Amino acid sequence: MALDLVLYGYWRSSAAYRVRIALNLKGLAYESRPVHLVRDGGEQHAPDYQALNPQELVPCLVDNGQVFTQSMAIIEYLEETRPEPALLPADPVGRARVRTLAQAVSCDIHPLANLRVLQHLVTQFEADDAAKGVWSRHWITLGLQALESMLAGNVATGRFCHGDTPTMADACLIPQVYNAVRWKLPLDDYPTIRRINEACLALEAFQQAVPEAQPDAPATD
Numbered sequence: 001m002a003l004d005l006v007l008y009g010y011w012r013s014s015a016a017y018r019v020r021i022a023l024n025l026k027g028l029a030y031e032s033r034p035v036h037l038v039r040d041g042g043e044q045h046a047p048d049y050q051a052l053n054p055q056e057l058v059p060c061l062v063d064n065g066q067v068f069t070q071s072m073a074i075i076e077y078l079e080e081t082r083p084e085p086a087l088l089p090a091d092p093v094g095r096a097r098v099r100t101l102a103q104a105v106s107c108d109i110h111p112l113a114n115l116r117v118l119q120h121l122v123t124q125f126e127a128d129d130a131a132k133g134v135w136s137r138h139w140i141t142l143g144l145q146a147l148e149s150m151l152a153g154n155v156a157t158g159r160f161c162h163g164d165t166p167t168m169a170d171a172c173l174i175p176q177v178y179n180a181v182r183w184k185l186p187l188d189d190y191p192t193i194r195r196i197n198e199a200c201l202a203l204e205a206f207q208q209a210v211p212e213a214q215p216d217a218p219a220t221d
Contacts, residue, residue, distance in 0.1 A: 005030035008052065008060040010037045011214035014110050015071035016059040017175035020214075022075045024205035025166055026082050034216030035060075037115055072106050075168055087168045098162050101150065101169035105176045109143030112136075113179065136183045144180065144190050147173070152192040159199050166200060174200050178211065 007023065007030050009016030023030050035058050036043045043049060044056045053060045053069045061068045061077075068074050079087050088095045111117065113136040121127035121135060151157045161169035177197045180187060187194050200206045211217055 003029055003031045004064050006033055006062040007031070008033045008035050008049070008062075009058045009214075010035055011211045011217040013037065013058050013115075014175040014179055015057070015106070017178070017209060017211060018106070018171045019059045019061065019071050019074050020209035021166075021171040021174065021206055022078055022087060022168070024208050025087060025171070026078060026085060028078070028082060030061075032215055034214070036216065072102065075171065079168070085165070087166070087171065089162060089167070094156065094162060097154075097156060098167045098169045101147065101161050102172040104143065104147055104150070105172040109140055109176055110179075112139040113183075133183055136179070137185045140176070140180050140183065140185055143176070144185075144187075144193060148190045148193055151196070157192065157196075160196055166203065166205070170196065170200050173197070174206060 005023070005028060007016070007019060009019070009032065011034070035049055037058065044058060050056055052067055055069060057069070059071055059074065061074045068077055075087065088098055118132050121132060127135070151161060156162055158164040160166050161173060173193065174197055177193060207213070
């Protein structure tokens with residue numbers, strides 16, 4: 001039976017990762033359609049995919065024929081159309097805080113180390129892998145320092161970023177922690193972030209969303 005929800009993504013895309021978390025937390029079944037961002041120059045540039053998403057980025061969610069792009073807009077759409085379980089608090093102050101934490105990742109950290117940015121560093125500035133690592137660690141460090149302060153210094157922080165149930169903020173934070181580890185950034189200075197990351201990864205919804213669990217992840221021995 002065909003599923004109503006189809007998610008186009010890439011196993012290691014942070015933006016697709018956060019949408020997978022949101023879908024799983026809401027218990028929504030979906031069909032995964034991989035878009036390889038590197039093979040053959042990047043399948044996101046193919047005409048068929050460009051017709052779905054003119055930005056040529058992942059993720060892209062199709063819901064009963066309606067196409068949605070931009071991960072945060074997708075998560076907000078899911079929250080509005082499938083409100084339970086909620087990924088935003090009920091109160092306006094709490095909702096604003098969760099959105100702030102989520103956007104601190106999605107708007108201020110993630111874009112600077114995105115694949116197309118790193119590719120541009122290579123083609124235009126001849127950056128090698130070491131230079132890409134320095135670049136990525138710099139921006140991730142600045143972002144995680146701010147997030148650690150925002151989380152550790154707020155009484156609203158609970159087991160998760162906001163209270164004791166996962167929210168949109170956690171869906172954004174955990175993929176960013178994954179990226180930090182990928183770029184060999186030590187996490188010793190972020191005890192609150194590490195604690196929240198451990199709490200999230202203990203949940204099945206997060207475990208099923210990790211990059212290595214995706215159908216397009218490279219096989220490992």
